[in-house]
Amino acid sequence: MLPMQLKIDFLAVGLYLLAGIGFAVVPLIVSRLIVRRSRGARRDETYESGMETIGSAWIQFTVAYYIYALIFLAFDVDVLYLFPVALVYGKYGLRDLIEVMIFIGILSLAIVYAWRKGVFEWKSRTE
Incomplete structure (x- = not known):
């Protein structure tokens, strides 16, 4: 029981x-x-703010756009962790500063790596 x-x-x-x-x-x-519920031919059309659509709604974005967005999201979340760290640290001033600088340094290395790989360069597609 x-x-x-x-x-x-x-x-x-x-x-x-x-x-x-x-x-x-x-x-x-x-x-x-x-x-x-609506019925008819207009039901399957793309709705965009009540305006008539021009052209196709199926636009293919390059993979670089998604990689750029994922990198932004990752760094945004990482920087968000700096706020609670800044609030909690303080008892050991110099050691805490060094730990935060190591964290920011690793983030900087990731940005440099992505930059060297050409992630931040937008290549125009010619069709």
């Missing part, structure tokens, strides 16, 4: 799970019930 506290913990987790599922499913059901 499980102890009473463990049963209460399982009940709390189960209630949170049900609440999470409810918050995900209820809006889907409500939108299905109240939204008017």
